[in-house]
Amino acid sequence: DAGVTQSPTHLIKTRGQQVTLRCSPKSGHDTVSWYQQALGQGPQFIFQYYEEEERQRGNFPDRFSGHQYPNYSSELNVNALLLGDSALYLCASSWGHLQETQYFGPGTRLLVL
Amino acid sequence: GQQLNQSPQSMFIQEGEDVSMNCTSSSIFNTWLWYKQDPGEGPVLLIALYKAGELTSNGRLTAQFGITRKDSFLNISASIPSDVGIYFCAGLETSGSRLTFGEGTQLTVNP
Numbered sequence: 001d002a003g004v005t006q007s008p009t010h011l012i013k014t015r016g017q018q019v020t021l022r023c024s025p026k027s028g029h030d031t032v033s034w035y036q037q038a039l040g041q042g043p044q045f046i047f048q049y050y051e052e053e054e055r056q057r058g059n060f061p062d063r064f065s066g067h068q069y070p071n072y073s074s075e076l077n078v079n080a081l082l083l084g085d086s087a088l089y090l091c092a093s094s095w096g097h098l099q100e101t102q103y104f105g106p107g108t109r110l111l112v113l
Numbered sequence: 114g115q116q117l118n119q120s121p122q123s124m125f126i127q128e129g130e131d132v133s134m135n136c137t138s139s140s141i142f143n144t145w146l147w148y149k150q151d152p153g154e155g156p157v158l159l160i161a162l163y164k165a166g167e168l169t170s171n172g173r174l175t176a177q178f179g180i181t182r183k184d185s186f187l188n189i190s191a192s193i194p195s196d197v198g199i200y201f202c203a204g205l206e207t208s209g210s211r212l213t214f215g216e217g218t219q220l221t222v223n224p
Contacts, residue, residue: 004155033212042117042201042214043156056210090155092212102212104155 002027004093004105012111013081021076021108025093031055032074033102034066035090043090049074050096078110086112119202119215126192127223134200134218135186142204145178145185146212150199159200160187192222 005024013019025032031050035043045058049068068074072093078085088109092102119136126132136145144163148156160171162178162185169176175188185202202215 035212035214040216042119042203042216043212045211045213048210058211092155101158101161104157106153106155 004091004103006091006105006108010109014113015081017081018079021089023074023091025072026103029093029095030072031094033092034076037088037090081112083112117213117215123219125221130192132189132192136202136215137184138204141182143207144205146203147176147187148201194222194224197222
């Protein structure tokens, strides 16, 4: 049983570019949450997707957008990249209302130059 | 938004010692969670607490949900080298959808 998988593992972009990060949830999970973790800090909630819709959103600008597919996999898109977007982006999956049992993927390390 | 204050930021201990770290919030949470994160990996859930006053153990780890629902602590007994990592507290909002994390406690265990 595969856990949460994310791709790519590492990514380097330049300011102004756009990036797409991908997440496949743990088998049996239907909800995907995305977090941004800056170096030396705890993860910050970006948004959550359930039934292909954004259910809740954290304090992130509209440059951050997402999508969930019918197979529950999800994408995180960031437009007009800024240096401050450099971080580890974590995906977490869970089933329905059981948000306390979120399983995290290994993350995608994004570096913006 | 809600913030969690986690302390200490870092700890350096000898193998075999006990460790204690805590988390406080300005807001109430319905659930408190403790995670461990190793380098290059995502956080892994250690303990979940669901009721005020609840004391829960997982092996050498013990955590408590504060009576006020605004704090929690984690104890690690008889530390071993593999306990090295970053420990995060997290609170789950009433809506149950969003986790708010503390800033982490970096634990170093000297053999």
